[in-house]
Amino acid sequence: xxxxxxxxxxxxxxxxxxxxxxxxxxxxxxxxxxxxxxxxxxxxxxxxxxxxxxxxxxxxxxxxxxxxxxxxxxxxxxxxxxxxxxxxxxxxxxxxxxxxxxxxxxxxxxxxxxxxxxxxxxxxxxxxxxxxxxxxxxxxxxxxxxxxxxxxxxxxxxxxxxxxxxxxxxxxxxxxxxxxxxxxxxxxxxxxxxxxxxxxxxxxxxxxxxxxxxxxxxxxxxxxxxxxxxxxxxxxxxxxxxxxxxxxxxxxxxxxxxxxxxxxxxxxxxxxxxxxxxxxxxxxxxxxxxxxxxxxxxxxxxxxxxxxxxxxxxxxxxxxxxxxxxxxxxxxxxxxxxxxxxxxxxxxxxxxxxxxxxxxxxxxxxxxxxxxxxxxxxxxxxxxxxxxxxxxxxxxxx
Amino acid sequence: xxxxxxxxxxxxxxxxxxxxxxxxxxxxxxxxxxxxxxxxxxxxxxxxxxxxxxxxxxxxxxxxxxxxxxxxxxxxxxxxxxxxxxxxxxxxxxxxxxxxxxxxxxxxxxxxxxxxxxxxxxxxxxxxxxxxxxxxxxxxxxxxxxxxxxxxxxxxxxxxxxxxxxxxxxxxxxxxxxxxxxxxxxxxxxxxxxxxxxxxxxxxxxxxxxxxxxxxxxxxxxxxxxxxxxxxxxxxxxxxxxxxxxxxxxxxxxxxxxxxxxxxxxxxxxxxxxxxxxxxxxxxxxxxxxxxxxxxxxxxxxxxxxxxxxxxxxxxxxxxxxxxxxxxxxxxxxxxxxxxxxxxxxxxxxxxxxxxxxxxxxxxxxxxxxxxxxxxxxxxxxxxxxxxxxxxxxxxxx
Numbered sequence: 001x002x003x004x005x006x007x008x009x010x011x012x013x014x015x016x017x018x019x020x021x022x023x024x025x026x027x028x029x030x031x032x033x034x035x036x037x038x039x040x041x042x043x044x045x046x047x048x049x050x051x052x053x054x055x056x057x058x059x060x061x062x063x064x065x066x067x068x069x070x071x072x073x074x075x076x077x078x079x080x081x082x083x084x085x086x087x088x089x090x091x092x093x094x095x096x097x098x099x100x101x102x103x104x105x106x107x108x109x110x111x112x113x114x115x116x117x118x119x120x121x122x123x124x125x126x127x128x129x130x131x132x133x134x135x136x137x138x139x140x141x142x143x144x145x146x147x148x149x150x151x152x153x154x155x156x157x158x159x160x161x162x163x164x165x166x167x168x169x170x171x172x173x174x175x176x177x178x179x180x181x182x183x184x185x186x187x188x189x190x191x192x193x194x195x196x197x198x199x200x201x202x203x204x205x206x207x208x209x210x211x212x213x214x215x216x217x218x219x220x221x222x223x224x225x226x227x228x229x230x231x232x233x234x235x236x237x238x239x240x241x242x243x244x245x246x247x248x249x250x251x252x253x254x255x256x257x258x259x260x261x262x263x264x265x266x267x268x269x270x271x272x273x274x275x276x277x278x279x280x281x282x283x284x285x286x287x288x289x290x291x292x293x294x295x296x297x298x299x300x301x302x303x304x305x306x307x308x309x310x311x312x313x314x315x316x317x318x319x320x321x322x323x324x325x326x327x328x329x330x331x332x333x334x335x336x337x338x339x340x341x342x343x344x345x346x347x348x349x350x351x352x353x354x355x356x357x358x359x360x361x362x363x364x365x366x367x368x369x370x371x372x373x374x375x376x377x378x379x380x381x382x383x384x385x386x387x388x389x390x391x392x393x394x395x396x397x398x
Numbered sequence: 399x400x401x402x403x404x405x406x407x408x409x410x411x412x413x414x415x416x417x418x419x420x421x422x423x424x425x426x427x428x429x430x431x432x433x434x435x436x437x438x439x440x441x442x443x444x445x446x447x448x449x450x451x452x453x454x455x456x457x458x459x460x461x462x463x464x465x466x467x468x469x470x471x472x473x474x475x476x477x478x479x480x481x482x483x484x485x486x487x488x489x490x491x492x493x494x495x496x497x498x499x500x501x502x503x504x505x506x507x508x509x510x511x512x513x514x515x516x517x518x519x520x521x522x523x524x525x526x527x528x529x530x531x532x533x534x535x536x537x538x539x540x541x542x543x544x545x546x547x548x549x550x551x552x553x554x555x556x557x558x559x560x561x562x563x564x565x566x567x568x569x570x571x572x573x574x575x576x577x578x579x580x581x582x583x584x585x586x587x588x589x590x591x592x593x594x595x596x597x598x599x600x601x602x603x604x605x606x607x608x609x610x611x612x613x614x615x616x617x618x619x620x621x622x623x624x625x626x627x628x629x630x631x632x633x634x635x636x637x638x639x640x641x642x643x644x645x646x647x648x649x650x651x652x653x654x655x656x657x658x659x660x661x662x663x664x665x666x667x668x669x670x671x672x673x674x675x676x677x678x679x680x681x682x683x684x685x686x687x688x689x690x691x692x693x694x695x696x697x698x699x700x701x702x703x704x705x706x707x708x709x710x711x712x713x714x715x716x717x718x719x720x721x722x723x724x725x726x727x728x729x730x731x732x733x734x735x736x737x738x739x740x741x742x743x744x745x746x747x748x749x750x751x752x753x754x755x756x757x758x759x760x761x762x763x764x765x766x767x768x769x770x771x772x773x774x775x776x777x778x779x780x781x782x783x784x785x786x787x788x789x790x791x792x793x794x795x796x
Contacts, residue, residue: 113552118633139631144574145567149633150548150640154511154721155598164599166716169543169670176542178670200553200642201562201796227716233537235516235547236634239716242548244598272567272576318564318625318637319796323552398599398717 002084004097007036011386014081015379018215018250018388019062022103029060029106034250034388035084038097042080045096050089051079062109062251066195066214067324073195073214077255105249107158108217109193112325114156114245115315116189116221117148119306123334123342130350131229143269146306146314148328151221152242156327159249159390163222165367165397166243170226180397181224183351184365187332188289188299188342188373189219192308193251194326204316206277209309212322215253218287218373218390219329220246225345225364247327250388257385260284260377264307274317277309285387287333287375289342292358299333299342301375367396400482402495405434409784412479413777416613416648416786417460420501427458427504432648432786433482436495440478443494448487449477460507460649464593464612465722471593471612475653503647505556506615507591510723512554512643513713514587514619515546517704521732521740528748529627541667544704544712546726549619550640554725557647557788561620563765563795564641568624578795579622581749582763585730586687586697586740586771587617590706591649592724602714604675607707610720613651616685616771616788617727618644623743623762645725648786655783658682658775662705672715675707683785685731685773687740690756697731697740699773765794 002014012018012034021029022039032039046057053076056064065076083089118124121138124147128137141147165184169176195214198204204212221241228240264280285301306314311328332342341347344364348354351363365371372391379385400412410416410432419427420437430437444455451474454462463474481487516522519536522545526535539545563582567574593612596602602610619639626638662678683699704712709726730740739745742762746752749761763769770789777783 113550115636141574141628141631145629147629147633147636149636150550152511152548152718153551154724155718157598164717167601168716175667176539176670178672200555201793203565203796224716230539231543231545232632232634233539234630234634235545236630236632238513238545238547239712239718242718243716269573272574274576314637318566318622318641319562320550320553320637320640326552395599398601 002035003087003090004035004038004084010036011376011384012036013383014084015383016252016256016385017077017080018252019108020250021061021106021108023106024098024102031057031059031062031065033080034100037100039100039103040080040084040093041096041098048092050083050092051076063325066109066193069196070211073253074255077253105158105160107156108249108251110325111153111156111327112323114151114153115148115328116151116331117146117306117311117329118331119146119304119311120331120334121305122336123332123346126334126341126346130345146311148311148315149236151245155242156245156247159246159388159392161246161392162395163244163246163392164395166224166227166239167397168224168227168239169230171230176230181227182364183225184394185223185225185344186371187221187223188287189221189329189332190285190301191217191219191247191327191329193217194322195324197324198316198322200321201319203274203319204312204322206275206309206313209312210254212312213254213308215251216257216387217251218248218375218387220371220373220390220392221329222246246390246392248388248390252385252387257283257377259379260385262302265303265305267305274313275310277307280307281309282307283377285375285377287342287373290372292370294357296347296355296357297339297341299340300335301333303335304330304333365394367394369394400433401485401488402433402436402482408434409774409782410434411781412482413781414650414654414783415475415478416650417506418648418786419459419504419506421504422496422500429455429457429460429463431478432498435498437498437501438478438482438491439494439496446490448481448490449474461723464507464591467594468609471651472653475651503556503558505554506647506649508723509551509554509725510721512549512551513546513726514549514729515544515704515709515727516729517544517702517709518729518732519703520734521730521744524732524739524744528743544709546709546713547634549643553640554643554645557644557786557790559644559790560793561642561644561790562793564622564625564637565795566622566625566637567628569628574628579625580762581623582792583621583623583742584769585619585621586685587619587727587730588683588699589615589617589645589725589727591615592720593722595722596714596720598719599717601672601717602710602720604673604707604711607710608652610710611652611706613649614655614785615649616646616773616785618769618771618788618790619727620644644788644790646786646788650783650785655681655775657778658783660700663701663703665703672711673708675705678705679707680705681775683773683775685740685771688770690768692755694745694753694755695737695739697738698733699731701733702728702731763792765792767792
């Protein structure tokens, strides 16, 4: 039990301890860990030798810390837990606590490569029905491999960054027309942050997932459906996605999600050997999507067809190297019901069935709209883990 | 005229001066510029104050130099030209020259995002005919926008790096089978290296091409056609490409290619305004592909339908930011004739028409095969610019 007031029993108790990068005023970016409504300044803690990580906590991003690997991640977590629970440390630690409300959060890690998967069966089926009516909703390859593609790492932004409506080509009656996207959408996803790299030419087995992956961030993969629909044949999404991808400011360590582990989905047809993991585990993360404050959907991550360990094994099976800072996202999380979908394309069935948001009828995003994605997961002893939110407000096209 | 013996009249005279990063023995990586069969050690030259770039030439990659921008690129180039032409500098400069044959070349810049276009009409038509026989060879969007997608930046490797044959899923008679790719191919391309970044939310006009792009590298975008064919619907190529992309060790500045500028292709239907550039320019780069030493193809870059300035304008039209080190490649360069194609898929028409390579019948790449791509461009006064080659040898699957 932590001595930090208000933290115990919250979604940010010592059972959680997510990492982020913050600034106070015009100060330099510093690594911190969240406890309740406070941030423990880890740069300061390492400078004071309260926690030791070879200087990795005194950097402007988490990357050096992410590269240390699981034994060090665990050791640092244990030490932080000690500092925040043992009252003997209180007088040394208390001056290093700063209120979340006074901090400006930065992108927590420098993104190396960004990969986006497509691993919810319900989402892929919905999209198939909307875009290819009358045809089988899933393509023949979908249940054999986790479909994925590379996105733009350079436009991954931290939660809170405004999202400028993209311009581009979209289909018109007589050829393409140019202008601001008229079908701007979200994709509620869960991202996995790679810490430990792997060499070129060697695959990473699914069983090594927790040796390479440090933790989890919520992701909003903003999508311009009209731009995407016109451009994506035959090489996949490009400008319909690359204008912005928002990630949460707080990276939740896998260590905080042990109580959220659930049996992975049954997979039929059986998967190839390299995609088998024992145990075969999903994560019981419960997402919530708010559109201008209205709760419009609660996507369940536990039902995702492909697990993050399988995604990692697939991503590297061809010998592709991992780098510290690689981010791979699950793909849009959608459940069986309309109030469990992770995109507005699905929520409004391609724009055909508007929803009421704070008294207004909506299909896609209007300028000024704010979307906030949150998630909780079961923690130890009846506690809840509250993942860092990812939020963004749409600005008019430039 | 340079005083460096053997350089004048070669493809690496003072009219060229490509930049790279080299090591001698176990030494640290150093930035150098190539002159004939020698490398001028620019780290040493900046340390000796023979050339000044704010320390950017004393780094282990070109990125800091790339970020300086065109006025500084031009000033450094002028100064290097002075050093290598004025005999007064000879005694100071000569100790800083090292033979290319003694240097080990490194990846010249840290790749931020890697984008691959698909801008040869002949290549796109050939691929369309091979994969979608009986249908129109080009998809409806192709002449309206430069189709492109993001590749894996973390597996971009320098020329000479062995390429391990990727494993993965490919289509079998009864569902997918797993194993080494049986259709390993090349793609001969030209890559453009971004130096000056652009902010998120603002597009870069085609007219600003030379303010952002520093120069050019040859690219071999190795491709596993069987893996790609099975995985690419609906989100595009992923593992069929991400195992390795080779780039030349030498980055040729745009300044060295002024005499290679040619009128860009006529574009019908007319392009949207944001894709117009005045002047509308292509580059007369003449590629050559050697397979185990046999010249099998000479792809002409001058005929590419979409120009690099148009690709840049398209890439950023949705507000996507540029970062220093971004690399975008042209897509496979193919001309009208079979001996002008930039992939073996086309050379052997999907594997149906084998070619003879050094006395052996071949369709796709065998283990041990070496592919080398070179290119020349017209320079000033009858000189030729010889782009740095990109070469790689296939190793058996792990």
